[in-house]
Amino acid sequence: MKKVMLALLIITAASYISCKKEGDTAGELYGKWKLTEQLSDPGDGSGKYQKVNGSPKYLTIRKTGEIEGEAMPEIVSYKILDSVNLEITSKNHDQPFIYRYKVTSKTLTLNPPCIEGCGYRFIRE
8 A cells, every 4th residue: 555655756756846837938039929019229328118009919939940030021030049049030131140039938129230239128928
């Protein structure tokens, strides 16, 4: 009887540890993102994020490395370089760009390489 109880305890513990909570996407880049703010800076550091008005625009980031959506239609694919940099491939350029990114369970910030400050903020859909 003790062996059966021990086996059940081990199976239960292993199942509990290996299960991921549904909807737990903390720090996960993949998914559908809604564009909420854009940063434009005239080059003097005075720029601020401004709310995006109009119809919603989305960005879908797939685990396969593909990106699609009307929020940034020129982007086609990505490669994660490290915890803060993405290599982005664009329809409009032969060479990839390095974007800085920050992701939490509910937000994503993308900063393309700009001479003046620029950026995009998204919320998870």
